[in-house]
Amino acid sequence: MSANNIANPGPLGLMGFGMTTILLNIHNAGFFPLTSVILSMGIFYGGIAQIIAGIFEYKKGNTFAATAFSSYGLFWLSLVGLLMLPNIASVQATSANFLAVYLALWGIFTLFMFIGTLKANRVLQFVFASLTVLFALLAIGNLYENKTILTIAGFEGIICGASAFYLAMAEVINEQFGRTILPIGHHS
DSSP, X not given: OOGGGSOOOHHHXXXXXXHHHHHXXXXXXXXXXXXXXXXXXXXXXXXXXXXXXXXXXXXXXXXXXXXXXXXXXXXXXXXXXXXXXXXXXXXXXXXXXXXXHHHHHHHHHHHHHHHHGGGSOHHHHHHHHHHHHHHHHHHHHHXXXXXXXXXXXXXXXXXXXXXXXXXXXXXXXXXXXXXXSSOOOOOO
16 A cells, blocks of 8 residues: 555544543633543543654655654543652652643744744644643743632633644545635745
8 A cells, every 4th residue: 555545644643632622621720620531632532643654654655644643642641640650659740840841842843843833734833733732831830839820821721722623624524525624824
């Protein structure tokens, strides 16, 4: 099977990212506690589904998408790990300050990935720009243990996740109809 015969794995990866990001940030915004629904989505859809999408993007020769989906899939698995490991093993919980470092590193990675989107469509640019802002807000909020900043990050994260959700559905629907139904602002 050649790479050209593989369906577009992007929508799967974008939905895994988008839906999981929305759920976690509904929690961050203060609407629900951190529950198994978020952690399960983090493992299976945010984590495993994005990694699968990333592997297929490698097969298609798309270095950007392969790196993004594989990395953010592993982000979700590592995030669930750092939240769950202290409860199931003799592992010290991560302090807010060290969590801020973890989030800042992901923010720096995301900023560089955003630069890569400047040759892509406008919605993908928005996804990565808003994700960069989200990581910055989460890092600052955790560093200063500031609940207000973390709540603002939650609302911003819902928007970020919704933009990935939209892009995924635009790619599926536009491909199904063979024309633009949901615009994504193609790069000129």
